[in-house]
Every structure is written in structure tokens, then in C-alpha cells.
Amino acid sequence: MDFRLNVGDWIASFFKWVERDVAWLFDALKSLFETLDSAVLWIFATPPALVVILVIAVAALFARGWKFAIGVVIGLLFVVSVGQWDNAMDSLALVLVAAFLAVIIAIPLGIWAAKNDAVSKTLKPILDFLQTLPAFVYLIPALALFGIGVAPGVIATLIFSVAPGVRLTQLGIRGVDAEVVEAGQAFGASPRRILRQIQVPLAMPSIMAGINQIIMLALSMVVIAGLVGAGGLGGEVAKAIGKLDVGLGFEAGLSVVALAIILDRFTGSFGQNMGLYSTLRKSRSETKAADEQARLDSQELVDKGPRRAGF
């Protein structure tokens, strides 16, 4: 059978057109990605490693508790000890930038899709497409448009990780008890207020799971990003593959694992009421409640007068 669709040609000529006529957009995006990346990198890479580890450990203590803080210290010291600290920070910066952008895109899209069936139906195949198209395939146009460097890594990571964020946000918002939303409407709340005070807070566990997924998927793209010159731990792995260097490969790979576990536990702890932060907040609100009660009691005393208060 001699029948062939020249899909490849069409897409190639499309990207050629993009490259020629919309290059300004990609230049702008590229400089945005690179600026963000270097800003984040500056934060993590400028201070000495031990200071950064200490700060992250304290954050871990607040977010989840002392066990997690110790785990963070052990994991990061391992990274330092295998000489991958700088690479790990490169990768971390890339992951954080890509995940940040993905969250910014995913949550509004998810909310929109939850509120509008047409949007939801349109988005579904697009998300499927983004998630299942092999990552290497969209690296090719990304390389062509952005050139070697951090930018194609960011865009590939972003595309790959945005889908679960959209899906889980949509699921969360749609899953909010209809009666509670109705209560908001029945008391005259505006749709925006219902979104802010009812739907988003109640969908938070699901949205947080989405953010967690975004970050984990972003990390899994680190190696692929390394292949296109984003450097970092992925770059080391790529180098190790080229040289068949088992030792280097595992050192970089295990560093990725350490980063992954730390990031996962951090994002998993959001909204779970764990760690020092929630303990402090709880005790503070209890103090406040006690103060309020005392104020009311004294108020009552004043209102009723000393005679009727029974003293």
C-alpha cells in the first residue's frame, strides 16, 4: 500500500516557520528562563554548602519535625561528600524554576477546567499528548528554538510536569462538597469569594498532591535536561554514560535520589499540620483563645455589675 501522510514534513516546516518568524518570543522566553534559573542558583550556590544545608535543615524542622531535619542533613552531606554539591544545586535551581512555572500555569488552568466543561474537554487530550509524547521528541524542537543550555531543559521539564498539576487541581475543585459550595451561594457569596474561601481551601490536599507530582516529575526530567546542556546532575549522568563510568553515574544518580526524597517530603508536608510550625501556631491560637475568653469573662463581669456576678 502506497499511502503516506507527511506529518513529519508538516511539523518540521511549522517549526521552521516558528524559528524564522516568532524567534523574538523564544528569545524572550529564553532570557526569562535563564534569569530565573541564575537567580535561584545564586541563592543556593553563593553561600558555603554547610550554611545552605543548615538553613534547609531548619526549614525541614519547621515543616515536618526533627526526624526529617536529620534526614535532610544526612542526604545533603552525602551529596557534598561525593563532590556533586554544585551540580546538585544546578539541578535544584532548574527543577524549582520549571516547577514554579508549571504550578503557575497548572493551577489556574485546573480551576478553569473545573468550572467549565468545554475547557475541561479541550484540555484533556492536550494533557494526554503532553504527558505521553516521549520527552526526547519535544527536546528536538526545543533545542532548535532555544539552543543548547538551561532554557530547553526548563521548557521540556515544564511541558512534561504540568499535566498532573492541572488534573489534580481540577479533580480537587470538582470534588469539593457541592452542598458547601451551595451554602456559599445561599449566603450570597460571589463566585470569586466562593473560589477563594471554599473551593481552593477544600481542594488544597488535592492541589498539594498536584504540586508534589509536578516537582517529582520535574526531577525525573533532570537527566534528560542534562543531555541538552542544562548541566547539573543530569549533565554528570550524561557524561558517565558517554564514558561508561559506573562510579560517576551512581554518584550523580544517588544525589538525584537524595534531592528527590527531600523535595517530596517537603511538598508532602504542606497542609498536613506537621512539624514545629504547626505546633507553634497551635499554641499561639490557644493562647489567643484563652485571652479572648478572659476578655469576655471580664466583659461579662462589667456588664452584669459586681453584685450580680456572685462575688
Next chain:
Amino acid sequence: MNETIVLRAEGLYKVFGRHADDAVEKLRKGASRDDLGGATAAVIDASFEVKRGEIFVVMGLSGSGKSTLIRMLNGLHPQTAGTVEIGGESINGVSPSELRDIRRHKVSMVFQHFALLPHRSVLDNVAYGLEIQGIEKTERLARARKITQIVGLAGWEDKFPSQLSGGMQQRVGLARALATETELLLMDEAFSALDPLIRREMQDQLLELQSELGKTIVFITHDLNEAMYLGDRIAVMRDGRIVQIGTPEDILTNPANEYVEQFVQDVDRSRVLTAESVMRAPRAVIHEGSGPHAALTVMRDEQLSAAYVVKRDRTLVGWVRDRDVLDLVRSGTKDLSPAIQRDHGAVANDTSLSELFIPAIESALPLAVHDERNKLVGVIPRVTLLATLGGEPDADGLATPRPDPLPTAVVDRALDASDEGLTTVKEAR
């Protein structure tokens, strides 16, 4: 516009699905709910008025459209046809922001599954409606605290809904609705998710609050006993239509059709019906001024062993037994009063049926019923009481008791022996 009407619904239709307007036209022309093609009619031609301070109960089984109906009353479901007026203002055809304003200030709602905000404390939940009204924080919290106290949740203000039992959560729901100080309160199966004991407690509390605060309430339920207990008036719904609107007693004693009749079979009649609604005209009464001869004649003619004695204006005096009167006749006494027993044990006409059983047992005669001026208005034979509980108040005609009157021959001989000739007053049924 009549001031005492808080809520007026007229010709309300709600049809889901395509071609809803066509479906309404068809329904208006008399089509049944089943031949509307793809459309589903949830509410068909509902019209009613709710007066100020009234508890109006909408009762129906699931799928009868009652939840849809209540949601049309505050515009949560826009109606397909018809109008809803709250306080004389239509809520239809207004802009979304005007509708929100009506919901903020005129009508609040209590939900079946409470619909509290789980991430807010009890106090913040109660204050929610006030927050939306735009009331400043310290004031709204103070007001919420007061309402929380009124519904009996003082001390729980800083707890979260998940820490409360179902009954307490619904108190929060009720407090949230009360706090907004809207005149109209919509309650959608508000107590249906609660245990029977808690439900009863909440019903009592609602009645108490209602008498204190004078709210106008539309209450949805599938429980007829609840409807009868709470409702000043009840609308019974079936398949989207209101089949009868009336007082609990109306519905129970004059069901509009077989459906309502079947429905009310299960109701606890003894709590809804009053002495007045089941009493019969007395078979005979004897006037205080008539002599023993006349009294005995009346009792003989009616085959009674005893009868009530009343004054000329029907004020209840007491009762006499035929044996005692016979003795008077034999001894030739002209005055009835020695035979009159004063312990008639009559009950007031608004006594509920459940409180009639013990007096009915203690009374030798069919239980006498008097009005507020102590006049005899009727009697309740024990069989009537039983027949009413069985759901067939008219069955007692078949089994009127004849509690052992004196043999007629004995009475005749006694009457003939005396040569009395007083007027007799007879009031047979």
C-alpha cells in the same frame, strides 16, 4: 401586597433537560410528567404563600421535587417558569449581584448535611453570613458569639466542625442561618441526617427558637411525623406537584386524595389530632332543671346507663347513673340534684389525643369535651379513640357500646308507678 405574606410562589415550574420551555407548555396543557420527551420535570405548577412567623413544611418522598422547590425559593436553581416573591419583591429576572444581595439580607438556608466550612472554627462558621454581608470583624464575631450561645453551643466556639457531633454541627448550621437575621429561613431536610433522639431535640429547639425569634420558616422533610409536629401548614408533594396544602389536622382528617391518605396512615395521630377533631355529639344530655322522671325517660329511650347533666347554656354540671335516677323516681323525689355526680373528668377541646387515653379509661361515660368557657361541646367514646388511631375514625359507628343499661321493663314499671309529667329535653344525635 399583603404585608403578612413573606414568601409567595406562583406557578413555579422547574424542568431539567432540553426544550424545557416546550415541556412547560405541554405540562400546562395537561401532559403528564412521563411524556415530555427528554426533559425531566422536577417541579410542576407550584403555588403557595407563606405568612410571617409561620412554619411552612413541604413534605414529600425523595424525587418528589421538594429539594428543587426550596432551591428555587432563593434562586439556587433558576425556575423554568413562574415567579417567587420574597417580601413582595420578585427574585426572578434580577441581576446576579442583586440576587446575591437578596440572599445576603432576606433569606438564609440550613442544609441537610450541614455544609459547614471544615477549615473554619465554629465561631467563624456562624459568622460566615455576616462576613459576606460585609460586617466588620469584631462586630460580626460578637454577634456570632451571641447566636452560638442561643443555640446552646457556648464553649465550643473555637472547635472545628469535625470535632462536633451531628446534632451540634447542625446547630452551627442553624446558628449560621440565624446570625444573618434574615426574616425567611429555608431548611432543607435539616434534621433528616440526625439520630431520632437528637432529631426530636432539634425539633423542640427549633420550635422554641421560632417562638422567640418569630422567623418565617420553609421546612423540607420526607418525614410526615416531623411535618405534623413542626408545621403550621403542610404542602404535600408528589411527582413534582403539590397535591394538598393544609394544616396538619386538615391533611390527616381530610386527605385530598388516595396518595395523601396512604401517606398519613403511618403518622402518629395521637400527637397531631386533638379532642375536638375526634369528638362526637353526645347521644343525649339531661338538663339540670329536669326532674328524675324526665331524665330516666331520656336514658331509657336512648338505652343509656348514664348521661351528662348540663345547664341551660350547656355548661357542664356532672353526670347521673340510671340506677340512681331510678331510686329517685321510686322514692318520688322531684329534684335530680341528689343523683348528680360532679366528678365528670371532662377534657379541654384542644387536648391532644395522646393525653386522652388515661381520662378515657377513668371516665365511666364517653369522655366529655368542654370548650374554654366550660361548655359541653362533645363526647369521645372509647371506641372512637381506638378507631381514630386505627386510621378509620368512622368505624366506631359499627360498634357503639351499650354499657349495660337497666332492663326497659323495670324502668317502664317505675315510670308508670310514678305520675310525673315533666317536660323532657332530648338531644339525640
